[in-house]
Amino acid sequence: MLLRRGLLVTRGPLLSLASNWTPQRPRAARTSVSSSMADPSPAASKKVKMAICQLLVTADKEENIKCARKAIEDAAKQGSSIVVLPEMWNCPYSNDSFPTYAEEVPSPGPDSPVAPATSTSPSVSMMADVSRQCGVTLVGGSIPECSNGKLYNTCCVFGSRGSLLGKHRKTHLFDIDIPGKIRFMESDTLTAGDKLTVVDTDVGRLGIGICYDIRFPEMALLYAKAGVQIIVYPGAFNTTTGPAHWEVVQRARAVDCQLFVVTCSPARQEGAGYQAWGHSTAVGPFGEVLATCGHEQATVFVELDLAQVERRRENMPFMRQRRADLYSLTGEAAKP
């Protein structure tokens, strides 16, 4: 895609965003639905209770798994139907750690094999087990995945019966160099994923991105086009780009796409090689920050009314107002 004299010029097969951009309802959504007489909007409320677990990640993998399990169980006890974990929650965020902490991840599917607790994929089996036991949808942050001699930064999404519904491999690797501030080259160890990931769950239709993926609005727009209601970005911004961009990119994606944006960071670990920004957040489809936190370990509880996605799009129909004669977007977020 080229930006030339104010024109967005695309190459390859076009996927026009100008017409027929009606959000699709998720298949088999089992969101609790209640209508409110006081609400003049035709869209009934569809409320989803979410917990965003900003975990303190240590070098002790077993401890990280125990701590994540407890946070999920506590969130379920408090009535959450969907729980989100941070990027790289089972290992320190460093190129040295990724190969050592990596696990195999099975292919998604309703009957995906759930690895027993003694397997070589203890993080994956814990997530499958606890989501089934607690009956929650789980967006499992990310962990390093090993597959055919390559490493990926991978997010697993589990349904409330413990099956692996989807996995997203981070598509934009975090390779940046801000002299005197931060240099990180994920591509030294990781390979980029090659697809966008839309997952239908009990609570709604999710689009998944990981951290640096949030900086690419085209990806979020394709998710909106695919009928996604919530984009979840497990992410670990840092103390340079975090204060500058973390909140603004979330609000920008939410406003551009008129959907919910949720981020989940690790807590900041004093003395760690990588200083995470924290501030896990949920943003509504009008760009409003609904809930957030600081940089310490915390669980953010938030209720998302998914009916707001339709309401905002009725109020301000950007989707129908796009100018396909002037610009369009290539690519596809495959529907599940």
Ligand SMILES: O=C(O)CCC(=O)C(=O)O
């Ligand atoms: O985009 C940024 O500033 C940070 C991204 C990042 O930390 C990551 O992708 O892991």
